Amino acid sequence: MKIRSTHLLFILGFFILISSCDDSSMNEKVDYDRTAFLENFADHLIIPAFDDFNSRVEALDAAVVTFSNEPTVSNLEQLQVTLKNAWLGYQYVAYLEVGPSADLFFRDEVNIFPADTALINTKIASQDYVFTGGSNNDVKGFPAIDYLVNGTAENNAEIVAYYSDTQNGSLRLTYLQEVTDELVTIANTINDAWPAYRDTFVNNLGTDIGSSTGIMVNEFNKQFDLRLKNGKIGIPSGVKSLERTNPDKVECFYGAYSKDLALASVRAAKEIFNGNYYGVGTEGTGYDDYLDALGAEVEGVDLSTAINDEIQNSIDKISAIDQSIQVEAESFNAEGDLVLAYNALQAVIPLIKVDMPSAMSVTIAFQDNDGD
Amino acid sequence: MKLQQYLHKEKHIAPLATFRVAFGVLMLLSIVRFWSKGWIETQYIQPEYFFTYYGFDWVKPLGNPGMFILFGLMGMTALFIALGFLYRYSAIIFFLLFTYVELIDKTNYLNHYYFVSIMAFLLIWVPANASYSLDAKWGLVKSRRLVPAWSVDIFKLQLGIVYFYAGLAKLNADWLFEAMPLKMWLPAKSHTPLIGWLFDYKWTAYFFSWFGAAYDLSIPFLLLWSRTRWLAYFAVIAFHVLTAILFPIGMFPYIMIVATLIYFSEDFHKSLWEKLGFSTSVNVLPERRSVGLLKNALLIMLAVHFALQLLLPFRYTLYGDNLFWHEQGYRFSWRVMLMEKSGYTNFTIEQKSTGKRMAIEPSDYLTPVQLKMMSTQPDMTLQFAHHLQELFEPQYGNVAVYANSYVALNGKGSKKFIADSVDLSAQKRGLRPKNWILPFND
Known part of the structure; x- marks a missing residue:
């Protein structure tokens, strides 16, 4: 019976503990439907975006076929338009490297820049159409096609001549077609795989390593920090190399619309953050709602507001870049448009890399290990 | 004189032998797990740079295959500790190897690795192989069933310090009054089967915070007291299994569940060994051994060790401001899953x-x-x-x-x-x- 008295002590302690917390706020709960969040991402962002990207890449492919059959200036211009359209579409799906697109290492496969033009020319001459392996990442994808359709000669008439060359023209067209086919295969594969992967994605709840949300937050960060901030702006601007600028390392060197691509990228970040329906703009359940439900704040402001403000500032600063990025990058200017854009993007990083994952309990830059 | 009496007091070896076997087996499992997850490669071979501890910059990883050989040796000595084979040498080598690996890169610092180092260190000094060991069976040491009482009690003391200090560390405003960080961590686990729905409620975080603090502060005493021991041990299992489900803390919960068995009575442990077919009878009268010079040195060393254990966690007070923010004096203080x-x-x-x-x-x-x-x-x-x-x-x-x-x-x-x-x-x-x-x- 003595044991019973100690048990009683425990039970008593338990109730004291419970009653001491008897406060109406205790019944508050995190009111957020995580399944709805993932469903919105799958059904209204990811699947429609990859479907649209697939259409854009197929349109590019059709233009390549037309141009191959009939290399004229007007067909080339049509090809250049479809390339830009597909590349702009890419900027959105680049944030969504999860599931089927992660399996393919999507971004590395289609957008490593600058393209290695010397190697491309060698491969054209040797009829080498092997594109697998990391060493081939810079002879294919958008930057390679940019070189092939915008940069193989001084102007469009000469580019048409380049492909009409009696001796080498057909080899050049074959390479263009092979590189485009590679891109089409990737876009098709991802687009076909997503509907089947959709339920796996939605049911992979939680925020641990390997959860859908965990991967999405990490990829959102990688794309924004490494590919947008560093790749598109930082490296050309010279802030990462003792003021030595790199105008040749811009995303779209030959077509010279890197600024449009950067702008599309940062705008896509905002759309995705807010969970807006792809291409429609309807407000869906996004990270903003998630963070609001968790009550996340920074410096007394709602975290979702702070992130939206800083991303908007980045959009403004990139919009304000006066000339093309490669022209801006010809000389270093600590107060120039590129550095201002870089600083604006940099100001977003702590919010999306520290505050957001921390509030959501997502491990950033993860690697399997124990903690305590 | 009380101390002299205590130092001469003897106890049955059963609890210590159980502890030795359990520790060795768990260490072996931990090493196999660590190896099979590829962590030797990712943590000790692949990095280009290692964050050494101040004063230990001479500790370098051994590369490939050096690190694998080192872990292999560590696994072997862990097995030998369990078997009680060449026990003292094994304990010394295990302690040195394990600690060396921990000193390579403070990135990998975990309280439970520190705990393992300390346990291995203490095991060096106790005759845990005097029975139920290959050493005793093969006559490498004199077989006896009675060991000094202190050789069992130092483990209880060390475990008690770990729990109590972990509890003290939880007595801060964020933990108690904001339920932080559990209020952030638990909702992320709301998809856990059966109990997940609880984690979206704020009171759950508060309950876990207060329960966790009360558990850590009281559990050493509840385990010491025979009347509450079984209930306390049930709490140990429940607490650590829950933390194992909720947090990626590896072997730590299992190490604690097994280590706390040392608090159980001689009779409990004797019956364990008897069930395994070993005799537990003590057929010789306890011999009176004098407390010699060596014993005095050992006594002083253990006193210094425990004094450090009691003092080190408070060194943070020398730095001011918010410890969690600047982390000066944070490590080696049993601050577990605290922020x-x-x-x-x-x-x-x-x-x-x-x-x-x-x-x-x-x-x-x-x-x-x-x-x-x-x-x-x-x-x-x-x-x-x-x-x-x-x-x-x-x-x-x-x-x-x-x-x-x-x-x-x-x-x-x-x-x-x-x-x-x-x-x-x-x-x-x-x-x-x-x-x-x-x-x-x-």
Whole structure:
């Protein structure tokens, strides 16, 4: 019976503990439907975006076929338009490297820049159409096609001549077609795989390593920090190399619309953050709602507001870049448009890399290990 | 005289032998697990840079296959400890190898690794192989069933310190009154089967916080007292199984569940051994052994050890401000799963001769785990700044290294962490207060 008295002590302690917390706020709960969040991402962002990207890449492919059959200036211009359209579409799906697109290492496969033009020319001459392996990442994808359709000669008439060359023209067209086919295969594969992967994605709840949300937050960060901030702006601007600028390392060197691509990228970040329906703009359940439900704040402001403000500032600063990025990058200017854009993007990083994952309990830059 | 009497007091070896076997087996399992997860490779071979402890810069990883051989030896000595074969040598070698590996990179610091080092150290000094061991069976040591009482009690004391100090560390405003960080961690687990729905409620976080603190503070005493022991042990199992489900803390819960068995009575442990077919009878009268010179040295060493155990966790008071923020005096103090801290740190290198600057991404040099730890622990940030200086000075001449660092603590929003005007390459490592850490100012 003595044991019973100690048990009683425990039970008593338990109730004291419970009653001491008897406060109406205790019944508050995190009111957020995580399944709805993932469903919105799958059904209204990811699947429609990859479907649209697939259409854009197929349109590019059709233009390549037309141009191959009939290399004229007007067909080339049509090809250049479809390339830009597909590349702009890419900027959105680049944030969504999860599931089927992660399996393919999507971004590395289609957008490593600058393209290695010397190697491309060698491969054209040797009829080498092997594109697998990391060493081939810079002879294919958008930057390679940019070189092939915008940069193989001084102007469009000469580019048409380049492909009409009696001796080498057909080899050049074959390479263009092979590189485009590679891109089409990737876009098709991802687009076909997503509907089947959709339920796996939605049911992979939680925020641990390997959860859908965990991967999405990490990829959102990688794309924004490494590919947008560093790749598109930082490296050309010279802030990462003792003021030595790199105008040749811009995303779209030959077509010279890197600024449009950067702008599309940062705008896509905002759309995705807010969970807006792809291409429609309807407000869906996004990270903003998630963070609001968790009550996340920074410096007394709602975290979702702070992130939206800083991303908007980045959009403004990139919009304000006066000339093309490669022209801006010809000389270093600590107060120039590129550095201002870089600083604006940099100001977003702590919010999306520290505050957001921390509030959501997502491990950033993860690697399997124990903690305590 | 009481002390002299206590030092002569003898107990049955059964609890100590159980502890020895359990420790050896769990260590062997831990090593097999660590190896099979590929962590020897990712934590000790792949990194280009290692964050050594201040004063232990001479500790270097052994590369491939050196690290694998080292872990192989460690596994073998763990098995020998379990079997009680060449026990003392095995215990010494295990302790040295394990501790060496922990000293290679503070990125991998875990309280439970520190705990294992201490347990291995204590095992060196006790006759845990005097029975139920190959040493005793094969006559390598004199077989006996009675061992000094202190050789069992030091483990209870050490475990008691671990729990009690873990409990003391929880007595802070964030933990008790904000239920932080559990209020952030639990909702992320709301998809856990059966109990997950509870984690979206605020009171669950408060309940877990208070229960956790009460558990840690009281469990050593409840385990010592025979009347509450079974109930306490049930709580031990429930508590650690729950933490194992909720948090990625590896072997720690299982180590604690098994280690706390040492609190059970002689009779309990004797019946365990009897069930396994071993005799537990004591057929010789306890011999009176004198407390010799060696024993005195041992006594002093253990006294120093436990004094340090009691004092070290309080060294943080020498640094002021918020310990969780600056983490000076944080390690080696049983602060377990106590805060949610995340950060972002990158660096700017300035060539002194030209004043030109460049932004550096530490992710280009560090593994993801190293990056995570370096971003929020200032001693590591400083080490890495020195490393960058060494990397870039051959190319650019004298450089200054500045950190651009933001840290969020317990959901309070990110704040600037390190003064970005301070050239870290000019700051010395060491234990002195780091005045370039910005104040927390909650």
